[in-house]
Amino acid sequence: MSTYGTLFRVTTFGESHCASVGAIIDGCPPGLEISAQDIQIQLSRRRPGQSDLTTPRNEKDLVQLQSGLEMGVTLGTPIALLVRNEDQRPHDYTETDLYPRPSHADYTYLEKYGIKASSGGGRSSARETIGRVAAGAIAEKYLKLAYGIEIVAFVSSVGKVHLPAGMAPPSLSPINPDEEDDTAHDALSKDFVTLLGTISREEVDKHPTRCPHPETAERMTKRIIRAKNAQDSIGGTVTCVIRNIPSGLGEPVFDKFEASLAHAMLSIPATKAFEIGSGFRGTEVPGSQHNDPFVRDASGGLRTATNWSGGVQGGITNGENVYFRIGFKSPATISQAQETAQYDGTPGSLATRGRHDPCVVPRAVPIVEAMAAIVVMDQLLIQNSRKSAATLLPPITTLPPTMVLQKTLKVEQTPKDS
Amino acid sequence: MSTYGTLFRVTTFGESHCASVGAIIDGCPPGLEISAQDIQIQLSRRRPGQSDLTTPRNEKDLVQLQSGLEMGVTLGTPIALLVRNEDQRPHDYTETDLYPRPSHADYTYLEKYGIKASSGGGRSSARETIGRVAAGAIAEKYLKLAYGIEIVAFVSSVGKVHLPAGMAPPSLSPINPDEEDDTAHDALSKDFVTLLGTISREEVDKHPTRCPHPETAERMTKRIIRAKNAQDSIGGTVTCVIRNIPSGLGEPVFDKFEASLAHAMLSIPATKAFEIGSGFRGTEVPGSQHNDPFVRDASGGLRTATNWSGGVQGGITNGENVYFRIGFKSPATISQAQETAQYDGTPGSLATRGRHDPCVVPRAVPIVEAMAAIVVMDQLLIQNSRKSAATLLPPITTLPPTMVLQKTLKVEQTPKDS
Amino acid sequence: MSTYGTLFRVTTFGESHCASVGAIIDGCPPGLEISAQDIQIQLSRRRPGQSDLTTPRNEKDLVQLQSGLEMGVTLGTPIALLVRNEDQRPHDYTETDLYPRPSHADYTYLEKYGIKASSGGGRSSARETIGRVAAGAIAEKYLKLAYGIEIVAFVSSVGKVHLPAGMAPPSLSPINPDEEDDTAHDALSKDFVTLLGTISREEVDKHPTRCPHPETAERMTKRIIRAKNAQDSIGGTVTCVIRNIPSGLGEPVFDKFEASLAHAMLSIPATKAFEIGSGFRGTEVPGSQHNDPFVRDASGGLRTATNWSGGVQGGITNGENVYFRIGFKSPATISQAQETAQYDGTPGSLATRGRHDPCVVPRAVPIVEAMAAIVVMDQLLIQNSRKSAATLLPPITTLPPTMVLQKTLKVEQTPKDS
């Protein structure tokens, strides 16, 4: 349904032609300073009309905070926010009233609800994600202030144009095709590891495609323009990294960290695929090479020498960078004519008028970041509850020392990032 | 946590060395005939010791039903079931007490809970999935009887050994690498579509690898034996199809069908990747070729001519076959020595003794089927509630006819599969 | 937290001095015709300034629908609505900044959140209930149209002024005080039963106290005026009946019908007590007199001859009228001086300025009705799902006929109230 989360709960509302879209964010920690500007930054990265790679619709998407704050500080009560829909004109009845758009939600919304919004796909509209992005911005503010957590997403491919193998996520890196040869697996390249460790939003935003590799970004641009000119569309992938994330997040067995992350990511419109760490490529690498060995870190604790796991082991974060990749299909709404059938089965040709994104991945970047922040926030609140609770118990005396790690029972009392 | 589902709720319990593992299944429809044998079939497909490709541990895994049934018929009350752990011997303290196994859950469970089971990874044990498989068998029985739904999973790759391109899922099919050429996308091959439409569990079980292509199955066997002999391990992928699934399932915006499916699949141990329909490959195919056009079906309704969408559009099933692929990493526990560090940071070499699966995908097949059944069951119950509720309302008179589909408001009163 | 419900989910937001208050209603059946007026009627019954028995604050409380509807018909997607706060002026700092009001939420909100809204009790404001009342009006519209369900609440006592024993709820009726005498229990009077069966909102609204007995209403008025004149406050009870409610609602074991109802009612501000059916009085009546015997009803089914149970047995509705009573304490905010202590412990005298309700029960009537409607709606959707699911199964052949009631497996396809 339209609510996500256990302790940090986001409930969104709104279609593309109603009065407004928005969200209620419940469970935000009290005492967090939040301004409309904190939220607006991400909304503006998501909004249409940013560049000639996106739909020419130009909506300001100004957020209006309704509740849960006083003098810019969260009260711990639900934060409601909304963004007015500027385009509420009565729908002009056209082909889309006769035809369900192929691979769009028109048909399935009608099958599900027995009724459809005049705009067709109801909540499958990209405008639905405004509430998510706003909620994510609030989560991010907390995560940054309290833990120094950084979340950065970027475009890793558009159509067949990928980041160069040397700096691409494992699944985009070719490996030795010889079935019998286990030796040469360098899919997790050093350049990619460096990219994950250093990439910033500023750098991502330098190019309208939000691909951090300038040369590839140029080729992506060409690919998108080619789709646009052909009244066609093209898909792509977004890769995201979460840095400074504490270990211990994820709730086995059903709400493992990667399970919650996959849930959140595949709830974003147009997504069809998710992988974490080495992902599908990792299935081809023998355990002896895929395992991430432990080493002592600077502070005397453990960390891993490699990170094929993507920061998650056994469904629980291990403190390394979490990284994952999401596949976005080519947008269903295209202007070129398609042979298809009307709702009543009559065959015909549909050419959808209107202003559409030829490729959604540049605008998907802040949505991916938002959903990542929401997942981390919710899992963090649950794990902190457990840690606090365990802290108050007397020391365990009946178990061998190797089975007990007293240090993890402490909830840290000072921000990591200060 | 350990509960999945809104109306069909599965709560599992158990580690590898405790008294038993099992589950409570709440919300099962009353009046369903279930026998222990219905459940045992799938448990036996999951259990270790089935062939020389799996761990030599040989546990019978006999299910004991505790509640919720009378004379073999469900009462609608919670069904509790358990399977005794045969191997409850006190853990012999070995290297695994000093070393967290690389890429295993030993370290992260300790970070999360501040305490660890002597068996190491606690609930990350494969035995945890017994409760899921049993719950899935109950869901499947209902889905089969009430809707004729069929769920079949099979092994689509082991290491670099894949099903032949012509009959493989889209992501495993090579496409024209020319970035500029959009024309030749035959990734969704006819043979694969046929395979999805006809594959049965009997056929899948003909070979111990559970790969339905005999020649590939042989190569997979060799690959697994090679890993076993090298005291190493290897990953793979499982592909699953859901047939006869009604349209209208999936709960936007956060519990879209594929989001719930991804959540469920990535909660299975050792999974790192999920894709539905054309998945990652679909991101490379232009919308004009990727869209599934509508055609009138035999009964006068609509269906799609192709199925790149994998049976889901806008997060809602469209009545076509749902198919998806899951990536399982190479098992972390291997017997060959690994250079790593002890809990206290001391570097050293760990060679894990014991009996381990060199490759989990053959045994993962019934687990994937079970989680798929649980997701479908839960979403079906929610959607049926909506349909029933809408049926009781007076006809909508104020909307244009194209916006209303009265037929979908009926809950069918007769099983599809009779 | 701020969300109630499993399938019919209400999430509210808003404090008394923020921009707006409101709610998101998720899971409303599609195809329901709803107008702002349907909602406004109940909001207006709740708003302040209705009579000289309530606070002189006069707010219009006009609802603004944001989403989930098109041309007045629900789409099945979330319905967001809000009511602007007219009184957003900056809080004038007064005694209430120094003193936590005794028995108000000022102190506990500060203890809980470590921060408090300038208005003091944050979400404990009566304005929070606006979202509930709006959501309830939507639920009621559905319940009326689809099932003919009628929900009517009324004031049964103010201070020590109660409905006359002959027509009062059981707990307000005196019984024979002789401990040894079990014989004379007429607490469930015929007049009360008649009242439950016939009372309408029109009748309730004839008097500003919302007490349906004119003479008692007059005495209640005097009691309230006396409290008002003394700068004091007084409590009271509200009794509510739900008519035409289907049997089978309630989800054992934790979400029994009365448990969910109690939860919902005691989430209303200022409530301290709940009882269903014979309530506390019923504990004094022997089983032989308290049990409700079955009789054949006109249609050949069963109903009960009496209704001490209040329409619920074993946590599940039996089709009889559900009735219950809720106790509202005397409002904490009073203008007369109170000896108490400041936040820092300094003793002193607090006389709260401002406009307060001397008695909340007349305005609580639509809030009680709203929460009742929300509970019924949610439970109904869950039970309908079960019924639909069971309907699709083959007939049960292995059980004796007395154990199976096929008729209950049918979801009725026509409204009861047509």
Next chain:
Amino acid sequence: MSTYGTLFRVTTFGESHCASVGAIIDGCPPGLEISAQDIQIQLSRRRPGQSDLTTPRNEKDLVQLQSGLEMGVTLGTPIALLVRNEDQRPHDYTETDLYPRPSHADYTYLEKYGIKASSGGGRSSARETIGRVAAGAIAEKYLKLAYGIEIVAFVSSVGKVHLPAGMAPPSLSPINPDEEDDTAHDALSKDFVTLLGTISREEVDKHPTRCPHPETAERMTKRIIRAKNAQDSIGGTVTCVIRNIPSGLGEPVFDKFEASLAHAMLSIPATKAFEIGSGFRGTEVPGSQHNDPFVRDASGGLRTATNWSGGVQGGITNGENVYFRIGFKSPATISQAQETAQYDGTPGSLATRGRHDPCVVPRAVPIVEAMAAIVVMDQLLIQNSRKSAATLLPPITTLPPTMVLQKTLKVEQTPKDS
């Protein structure tokens, strides 16, 4: 359904004639030492056959722990436990197959599920509460060790036999009946306050009725024996106090502390009424007398001079003792003949054979304590999460100091009860 709780989640299973009854407790803090004996103590206080006031059925109810512990210490993973049903003999078909027992769950279970267990009321059996009591014992152990929280319930009335007015809960204390006289409200007597502050389980268990006032206990015994001899039954009330409970518990607006408590209590079989603090009586007392003034406590903080509120204000605990009262109706199953109707409507006389409790309140005492512990535990975990989260934020500088209470943001690191 059969799961209660957000972070501390209890899922129960089992009917009276199935193999076993029990529960899965998920979310228990790791590192808690628990023995079977900790649980058995409360199970034995609940079991039948304790005295001649209860059913002569004599079941040992020995708990079997299945998972979630190692060497007596919780791992943080789900704790499964079960108690075998000794009485699994095939149901002997008798009158109860023809007749639904009046006011029992036989009829409503059939209406709900369309099928009924041979034992009749399915999960309405008192044996269902075994899982709750076991879960509550675990929660209590934690609450006692970590916070010094004490939960004690006792019988406050049986039929018309009540605790003497001077030491009874407010609703059981008579007040001045003069409507015009507000002055003399001593319903919250000092003796009752003392009783709440000092009562222990040892004292409660001194008499089989579990009434702490010996003389009243004797009268209660006579009342129960009289019901038993008449083949009849009688109800009663249980009062419960929670001491040393932290302030700040309760989750507005829907999961206020008293709302969650009422939900939990009214989910216990045979309950019909709930009140907290002054309850229904409090509705008759003017605000000026009902408000609890603040005073500085020994440690410099605030507490209240009186406690009409029952430890909860605005839905949040204030640190004072929480006390509440629950009404249990007279048991429906009685042996004397009742004029009623068969399932098919045929009128007749039903005399239920078998062994029944003439009065359930003595055995209900540990069940009430268990549900109270479960509610406190769950709310505590949620509030601790909030506190931990707020602690990590930078100090709030933009708000006036009276709006911020930094001390509440600290999670205490040492047990209160040490």
